[in-house]
Amino acid sequence: MHNITARLNISNAKFIRSTLYAVGEAFLNGAPLGVIYAVLITLLSPSAPSFNVTIAIVMLLACFTVQAFCSIRSHKLVCEYAFELGSRIRIALGEHLRKLPLGTIFSRDSGHNVETLLLDVTNVELTASHIYNKILSCIAVPAMIAVIMLFINPFMVLLLLSTLPPALIFLYLSHKKMDMLGGRMLTARKDSTARIIEYIHGIQTFKTLNITGRAFSRLTNTLQHLTSNSIRFESFIWPVTELYAFTASLGIVCILYVGGTHFIEGSLPLFQFLLFMLVALRFYIPINSVGPYISTLSYLKHSADNIDALLSSPEQTGSITSFPQDFESIAFRNVSFAHGSKQILRDLSFTAGQGTVTALVGPSGAGKTTIANLLIRFWDRQSGTITIGGTDTQTLSPDTILQNVSLVMQDAYLFNDTVLENLKMARETATESEIMQAVEAARCKDFIDRLPRGIHTCIGENGALLSGGERKRLSIARAILRDAPILILDEATAALDTENERLVQQAFSAVGKGKTVFIIAHRLSTVRNADQILFIEQGQIAEQGTFSELLKLNGRFAHFWNLQHAISQWKLRRSNDCEASAA
Template identity: 40%
Template structure:
């Protein structure tokens, strides 16, 4: 609403709202009209069934052509059978309309086959990550093309590149949210397909750009990282994530309910709680997807301190646009058009004067931009 108001689009927005309400009303009217007559016929069919069954059954019973227990059986089961048939026909009629198609889509989603699980369960002894000739398409659109790289154990690798290059896809493939079209994704030398999904996700923590918190207490949102954690362990994770102080200032402290998606907290506070959750989980592999984007300087400082605690002795993949934050990464991978275009340290990539150098120049130009005084003419 503030956006609509500030751009003087109130009349236009209200018009669109009226059109949406009218469209919704018209669709509901069409559904009612198209199903009223069939519903009446179904009800009539049910009632006629009983009207025919009772006199006929009674006639046959009085003429000793039908046993009493058989007659009673039909009298009891006929209404249930007729009602079941009516419900099936009613469902069929409704699924022919738009609302029914929505039900069909939900049913199709529920019937989606899960990713196949391995018969055994590979045991990991180290946690390096390797992509070997990986290709992946989303809805027939190629996203990754023959990508190969390795992230050494207990090191920090940054993944950079233009928007839409496939950076988040790489994170999703490591966690096996999807399976690759070809090639292999390995952790600790084991193909992720050979690791049971529950076990794989125990090895990985992900700090997303969009933080998902639940309409529950702060305590339970952090404890989501490890359900069996004690209260003291939750407090320690919160302190490490630099969010203990602001949590204590909330009306009920750790027992404060924070609203859907953490609506009662600022963006920085939500991000720090998500990092506390990852610290509590204590997984050997950490993936950070634009974790500090859109934060003000104060919150960014707190989040950076929390991240420093999070990544200690972990295998870390950082996806980021703010290049000045990853100049100290052990390895930087530059992704372009689904391929690894460049790799190396910050200094090496700058010296190569390729895509990374152009991204760096754009980043520094944007960072140094400022409003300039414009003299009145």
């Protein structure tokens, strides 16, 4: 955990103060033994000077009062430290994830990301707020008792400590396997979270295919794997901690046997023998608690390692924060990109002038969306250059690029909030007048007025209260409100009916005025008016030109256009109609 606090520059002052209070509490835990010792001497040794009981009671009350104060202060300070630490870590993780390339994020299972933000941070909070202080207390209290008792009888203190070395050696030798099993259980929990998220997101598909419940083997197998790993971890931990406690507690037997023998022989006073018997019971309670805390710590340590590993993932570079104004063009020069072993783009080059519309079309998997992702630095290219007004995008801060791009995707995500708040995410400073202008330009006003509370209606998770076309138009309103110089439309009219497509096309006309626009589309009829069309195939530009030029070329674009035109004429016929036609 030290790596995390150092990386985030978090002050440990509260933790240190809490530790000092915990040490004070531990000292006061042992202080009453001195009072008990004085009372025993008075009661069991006739030659001992008398002891004032009132003074003893006052001393005990003072010890208990100060001990309670130290305990409360220690707990308050360590909890403040732990929850501030957790808050700082969550914010840092969220900010760091935002600055990572999508490739790094997608290479991790979504469940692992969720568990790191939730479970791992909670485990670090638990470690800081309870585990460290508990372990410290379990060590400090017996240590303080041993120091105090040394002044009474050093030989009996050695007997008290004699069983600790073998117990601690046993715990140390078991630590490696505990660490391994704890890591496996934590990984199994993250895999289970990933499968549960997948199950929830895909519930409609699972129902359609009738693979819900136990029939969904991916989920059930993962949960069974978690169960077996959890049982394996606990089945190892508890015998280890119990054997550790058993070995340590044998010191009580040593005190009873050796101390009893010395008492019978007359070399050990009765009050010392009784005192050490009482002390032994108090001494081994915290000692025996160390085992479970150490085993828990070995499990929680993996959470801190996971957080540190994610925070160590390299962020995207780029320090220039001034975006090129009035740029002449956006240029790709010999750009190549591979995802893992799969080559997506190969030596791709083209130029898009400012204020023009460039359409990217072609078969699925050709690399159209990848081109847009490279432009806005969702991914970083592996070779070649991408420039905006002559400035290499990899020298620009990713935030600077994104502040100057409006993106309308096929599946535009809407948050579980009001229409107004969803719109204001594009530009928080937008006035009511600007918002309403964007709403009207995106053809959203009609359906917003029908909502129960209008623009202040909460639309549910991912806009559950809206239709697909309404969600799309709302995302276009956000793009209009953002008013960025570059606009990317990624399959923005896919899966829309004719009326919604007409409305969305009208909205595009409003949002694209004066912008440099990139349209990614399968439906070729939507790119008729593009200034240039790039037909992408196997990561390269197979054909380039205007709509009419590409049709005259009678190449791959024309072939796709003819196919789509033929499909648009396709009708479902009944078998008897087909037989009649054949006759």
